[in-house]
Amino acid sequence: MNKREILIAAATGATVVATAASVLAPALAGADTRVVLPSQTDTKRMGDGTLVTMSRSQERAIVNASVGGTPVHRNAAVSGQYRIRTSEPAKKIQLRAGYVVGCQVNFGGVKGQGGSGTIDTTPEPVEIKPSGGATFTLGPGQATNYYIVDTEKADDFGNEKHEPKVTWKKKDDVKFGYYNTQLTLNGCAGFAQARSIANVLVETKHATEYLVFYGRPFSLG
Template identity: 40%
Template sequence: MKTSVPQNFSRRARRLAIVVAGVATIAPIVGHGVAQADTQVRLPGQTVSKKLADGTTLTITRSRESARINPSLGGTPLHRNAWVSGRYDVTSSDKKARFGIGSGYIVGCQLTLGGKSTSQGNATPNMTEGTVTATAQTGGSVTIGPGQAATFFVNDREYQDPFGGRAHDQSIKFSGGEGAVSYTNATMMINGCAGYAQARSFAKVQIMTEHTTQVVWMYGKPFSLG
C-alpha cells in the first residue's frame, strides 16, 4: 500500500506519519493469535560415588540438565512435547574398567516419580498413585495412559546381531576408566495422557572390572510435563 503525505507537512511530521502507517499495516497480522509460550525448566546437577563389590569406586556426575516443555503441539491435552538436554560424566578408580552409559527419562501419567535426586544399585525408582505399567520405548515418542509409566531412551544404537537381525543397544561403551555422554534438545513426545504427567531423568551405568560386573542407576529430579 502506497502512503502519501501532504507536501505542506514538516519533514519531522512526514517521518512520523510514515512510521504510524507502517505500524497500522502490521498490527492486524500480529492480532491473528498469540502462541502459547514454552516452559523452561532448569534442573540441578549432582555427583554420586558408589563403591563396588571389589572395592572399585564409580563416580557419576550429571550436569547441564534442562527441559523446554510445550503443552500441546497437537492442540489437545493428550499431547505434550519436551526438548531435553543433559550430560553425564563417569569415572572409575579402576582404569582398566569398561562400562556402558545409557541415558533417558522415565515418563509417568498420573504418577509421582519419587522425590529427590538419587542413586541406586540394581534398582528402579519409586512410583506411586495407581497401578504402574512400565514399558520401554525408543525413538521420539512415548504413549502412556493413566497409571502407566514408560522409559524413553535418548541413545539408541542399532546394529546387526550374529544371526543377521536388527538389534538395539541404548548404551555408549567406554574403556580406560572414564567416559561422557551428552545430548542437546533431544525431542520427546508424550501421547495419550489426559491427566498430569511427570518425567525424571536417569543414567544407567553397567561397569565391568576384572572381578565384578555391576549396574548403577542415577536419577534426577522429577519435573512436570503439564
C-alpha cells in the first residue's frame, strides 16, 4: 500500500509555523497519508489567579481519502494526548475532546483557530452541533463536532448513561489519550478538513472558566 507522511512543524516555544501547502496538502486517492501535527502548549490565568496549562502532544492522523473507491468518502484514524495542569488543585477539571470536521470550510479564517495552541476563553463551551457518531454526512459549507470521549456512568435510576466528557475532581495534573479513533466523512465532493478541539471546564474555590484549545487543521482530501 502506498504511504506518505506530512510533517507539520512547530517552531521553538508555543508558536506554530507551517506553510499552507503543508497544512492543506491533499491526500492521494487510494493512498494512506500520515499527518504528524505539532505539539502545543499554552497557559491561561483564571480570574482568581489560578494558572491553567494545557498541552496537546503526539497528535497524528492516518488519512485515506478514497474509502469505498469514490471521492466523496474519507476516513481518518486519529491519535493524540492531552495534559491539563493547574497551579493549585482544582475542585473539578472537565474535558470534552474531539474534532471539528468540515466540508469546504476554511478553518484557518476563523478567529481563535489559528492553530498556535492559544487558549480561548468563552462564556460557554464552543460547540457546533454534535454529529452523534464517528460517521457523518456533510455538504458544502457544513461542519460538525465529533467528541471522542465516551464515559459510561449510572444515572439516578441506575441505568447506563454515556457522556462525551471526562471529569476529574481535586486534581492539579490530569492526562487523557486516544489512539486510532476512526472518523468517517461521507457526501463531501469538495475539499475537506479536520482539526482537534478541546473544551475544558476548570472549577476552583473562587472561579469557574471554560477554555477552548484548537489544533492545527489538516486535510482529509
